[in-house]
Amino acid sequence: MGQTGAFLEFLMPLLAAALTTIGISAGAFVVALVLGFVLASVRYLWPVRLVTIPLQAFVEIYRNIPSLTHLFILYFGLAYLGVRLSSVTAAILGLGLIGAAGLSEVYRAGFQAVPVGQREAAFAIGLTPWQVFREIVAPQAWRIALPPIGNYAVQLIKDTSLVAAIAAPEIMFTARNLVVNTFETTLVYLLATLIYLALCLPLVVLLRSVEKRASTPR
Amino acid sequence: MIEFFLTILDHLPNWLPRLWPALGQTLLITFASFILASIVGVLLEVIRSGQNHFLQRVVAGFVDVIRSVPILAILYVLYFGLPGVGVYLSAFAAGTIGLGIVYSVYIAEILRAGVQSLHKGQREAALAVGLSPVQTFRFIVLPQALRVVTPPMLLTLISLLKDTSICALIAVNELMLTSKVIMSESFLPLHVFVVVGAIYFAIAWPMSLFVRWLEPKLNRGRR
Numbered sequence: 001m002g003q004t005g006a007f008l009e010f011l012m013p014l015l016a017a018a019l020t021t022i023g024i025s026a027g028a029f030v031v032a033l034v035l036g037f038v039l040a041s042v043r044y045l046w047p048v049r050l051v052t053i054p055l056q057a058f059v060e061i062y063r064n065i066p067s068l069t070h071l072f073i074l075y076f077g078l079a080y081l082g083v084r085l086s087s088v089t090a091a092i093l094g095l096g097l098i099g100a101a102g103l104s105e106v107y108r109a110g111f112q113a114v115p116v117g118q119r120e121a122a123f124a125i126g127l128t129p130w131q132v133f134r135e136i137v138a139p140q141a142w143r144i145a146l147p148p149i150g151n152y153a154v155q156l157i158k159d160t161s162l163v164a165a166i167a168a169p170e171i172m173f174t175a176r177n178l179v180v181n182t183f184e185t186t187l188v189y190l191l192a193t194l195i196y197l198a199l200c201l202p203l204v205v206l207l208r209s210v211e212k213r214a215s216t217p218r
Numbered sequence: 219m220i221e222f223f224l225t226i227l228d229h230l231p232n233w234l235p236r237l238w239p240a241l242g243q244t245l246l247i248t249f250a251s252f253i254l255a256s257i258v259g260v261l262l263e264v265i266r267s268g269q270n271h272f273l274q275r276v277v278a279g280f281v282d283v284i285r286s287v288p289i290l291a292i293l294y295v296l297y298f299g300l301p302g303v304g305v306y307l308s309a310f311a312a313g314t315i316g317l318g319i320v321y322s323v324y325i326a327e328i329l330r331a332g333v334q335s336l337h338k339g340q341r342e343a344a345l346a347v348g349l350s351p352v353q354t355f356r357f358i359v360l361p362q363a364l365r366v367v368t369p370p371m372l373l374t375l376i377s378l379l380k381d382t383s384i385c386a387l388i389a390v391n392e393l394m395l396t397s398k399v400i401m402s403e404s405f406l407p408l409h410v411f412v413v414v415g416a417i418y419f420a421i422a423w424p425m426s427l428f429v430r431w432l433e434p435k436l437n438r439g440r441r
């Protein structure tokens with residue numbers, strides 16, 4: 001088989017695996033986006049210790065322990081308890097929970113960035129706390145949170161490579177299998193790297209231009 | 219629940235003698251790659267703020283590529299890929315170099331924010347009142363830049379500590395790999411990983427708290 005044949009023989013399974021990578025990223029992104037927002041909102045609307053302490057504990061535990069440890073606990077640890085998750089489910093759940101912890105802090109910063117005077121003014125004209133949150137605080141916080149959410153999306157796509165360690169059939173796992181069968185180490189890993197580059201580079205460039213526009217003085 | 223922790227206590231005397239050296243490896247990679255990343259990061263930022271447009275383009279491309287590729291892919295290319303072109307790195311070296319390269323990009327970004335936070339007029343004023351360039355840097359630029367740069371640098375160090383766990387996948391004998399080996403011998407995955415998670419947490423959390431305590435103190439009097 002010619003060089004091109006070998007090339008295609010590697011590229012096809014890797015591209016198929018890229019679909020799994022995209023699927024896992026999308027799933028985890030939704031979990032992180034929604035759960036992170038819920039956590040931050042609950043904390044914002046009910047700032048009492050009974051609520052904030054457990055939520056802060058969740059955030060600290062997820063932010064100060066490596067992703068790989070969390071994935072192993074979900075995949076191997078829960079199986080030990082009799083809860084057997086598929087590798088893809090564990091991947092989406094694990095990365096989603098890690099992301100939720102990170103994004104909840106992003107949203108929180110967004111909520112805090114809305115000037116207190118606006119809230120007070122909104123209360124003064126007779127809006128309920130829920131209305132203030134929904135109509136005044138959340139829409140503005142969302143805008144502030146958008147660039148970090150973009151950065152998170154890139155980070156997430158890259159972090160899906162970790163779920164190779166729990167045998168989810170994404171790009172790195174597939175690359176590893178191809179290498180085991182063919183010993184074409186350099187070519188296969190370079191191809192895998194290029195696929196990540198193709199997935200993330202457009203996002204990175206887009207985010208950089210958005211950041212640049214945001215930082216130019218008006 | 220109590221039984222769970224009793225089982226952990228039962229096994230700790232066997233596990234800890236193996237986890238300590240692994241923790242040593244984890245910390246060693248963390249610091250080695252942090253130093254490498256800092257050196258390369260300074261270099262990147264010096265080039266970026268310099269005059270050479272060609273080199274600036276190269277650095278910009280490098281930054282984008284590194285930001286787009288997972289650490290694991292870089293480690294695999296360094297450890298498994300480079301032997302294909304005749305370069306053999308030990309797993310430890312590949313891990314350190316890989317993490318060092320990835321984090322140099324983040325550190326360069328932090329340094330840039332630090333330099334940009336200073337008003338240009340301050341430097342000019344210092345030079346105008348007769349301070350030498352070295353004095354200007356030492357007494358005007360550095361103290362202020364350090365205030366801006368220290369908290370994000372510490373946060374980067376925490377991320378780096380966590381990401382050393384990825385080196386387990388190229389067979390560096392650090393915490394994560396060692397715990398996986400212990401798991402496959404003891405068949406107590408949950409127990410082992412909870413212990414290892416606790417070890418990471420015991421190091422990373424105090425650092426996070428320290429940054430949170432430090433940041434407002436450093437910002438006092440600014441703006």
